[in-house]
C-alpha cells in the first residue's frame with residue numbers, strides 16, 4: 501500500500517470548505533514550484549532526482565559502497581545538517597538505531613563532524629582504534645567548520661594508518677562538482693568524489709550521493725529507495741489537495757497554523773524513527789523559520805515521551821498539533837506469553853503480538869489528545885521498507901516546498917544559519933573578522949562577561 505494521509509481525526513478542527521477555499525492558494529504555490537518561478541527557484545533539482553540523473557556516477561557509487569563493505573570495519577561519515585541527517589535517518593529507519601551494535605556483515609557507521617564537542621571527537625577516534633577505516637566527507641561548501649575540523653583529524657589519521665596513497669583509496673568526498681576547497685583537495689590528492697548537484701540544497705539531498713553512499717554501505721537497497729522516490733514524484737505532482745496527500749498535508753498545516761497552532765509534533769511509535777524526526781526538524785525549521793514566521797517543528801517518540809512530554813501535549817498551552825507516522829508492521833513482531841503467576845496482572849495481554857499493544861497505545865493516545873483539543877493527522881505506511889522511506893522523504897520535501905510558498909517565504913535558503921558562524925569566527929579571532937570581534941567584545945563587557 502502506498503503512503504496514505506488519514507485526516508479523519510480533524511473534523512473538529514478543519515471543515516471541508518476550508519480545504520476547498522485554500523485550494524487556489526495551493527494551486528498558486530504548485531505553479532510557482534513546477535514552473536520554477538518562485539523564490540529559491542535555482543534550488544529545485546530535488547524535484548526530479550529519481551531515477552539517478554547521472555547513471556554512471558550512480559553505478560560508481562554502488563561499486564564504492566561494495567568496496568567499502570569489503571575493505572572497512574567502520575565508515576566514518578563526516579558532515580553536518582543536511583549533509584548527514586538524511587543518511588542517519590535512513591540507516592536507523594531501514595536497519596536499526598542499534599545498527600552498529602547488532603550482528604551484521606556491513607561496516608559500522610559513525611557520524612562525526614556534526615558537533616564541536618572534543619569528547620565526541622575523541623570517542624569517535626577511540627571507536628576506530630584497531631579497525632579498518634574508510635571516510636566519507638560530505639560538504640557542499642567544503643568550508644563548514646564542524647566537518648572541516650573533523651576531516652582534518654581523520655585525514656591525518658588515515659595518512660598515518662595507510663600512507664598518502666592508501667588513504668587516497670579510502671577517503672570518499674561528496675561535494676560540489678567544481679568549486680570549493682574540498683573539491684580542490686580531492687583533485688590534488690586523488691580522492692574519489694561524488695557530486696552534490698548545484699541545484700539541490702543540503703536538506704533536500706537525501707536522494708543524491710550525500711545520502712545514498714552511506715545508506716548503500718549500510719546494506720540498504722538504494723535502487724528501491726530511488727524507485728520509491730520516482731513513484732512519489734508522480735503521485736505528489738498533482739495540484740489537487742484531494743488527490744495529492746503531500747499538498748493535503750501542506751494545506752492542513754497552513755490552516756492549523758492560521759488558527760494559532762504554532763508548533764507541530766512529528767510523532768512516531770518506533771525508536772527507529774527518532775532520527776527521521778531530526779531530519780524533519782531541519783527540513784521544516786530551516787525552510788519555514790524566517791521573516792518572523794513558521795511553524796516550530798519538533799518530534800516525539802511515543803510511548804517513551806508520553807511519560808515526559810505527554811502531560812504538556814494533553815493539557816499544556818494550546819499551541820500544538822500532531823502528525824503521527826503509523827507503521828502497520830514491525831520488522832519482526834514479539835509474541836506475549838502467559839505467565840503462570842500473573843504477578844503483574846498482564847496476562848490479559850497474553851497471546852497477542854506486541855505490535856498490537858503498540859497500535860492500541862497509538863489509538864488510545866490519539867483519542868486522548870483529540871479530547872485534549874490537539875489536532876491530529878496520521879501518515880500511514882505499511883512497514884519500515886525502502887519503499888516507505890523513499891515515499892516519506894519525498895512527501896515531506898514536497899509538502900515543505902509548497903508549505904513555504906503558502907507561508908510566503910523562500911523555502912530554499914537559510915540566511916539565519918550564518919549569524920552564529922560569524923560571531924564564532926570573530927570570537928575565535930579568524931582573520932577578516934577584526935571589526936566584528938571589537939563589537940562583540942564590547943557587548944560581552946557590557947553584559948559583564
Ligand code: PA5
Nearest residue numbers: 581582583639640641644702703
Ligand atoms: O541544508 C543545508 O543547506 C545545511 O544544513 C547544510 O547541509 C549544512 O550547513 C552543511 O553545509 P555543507 O554541506 O556546505 O558543509
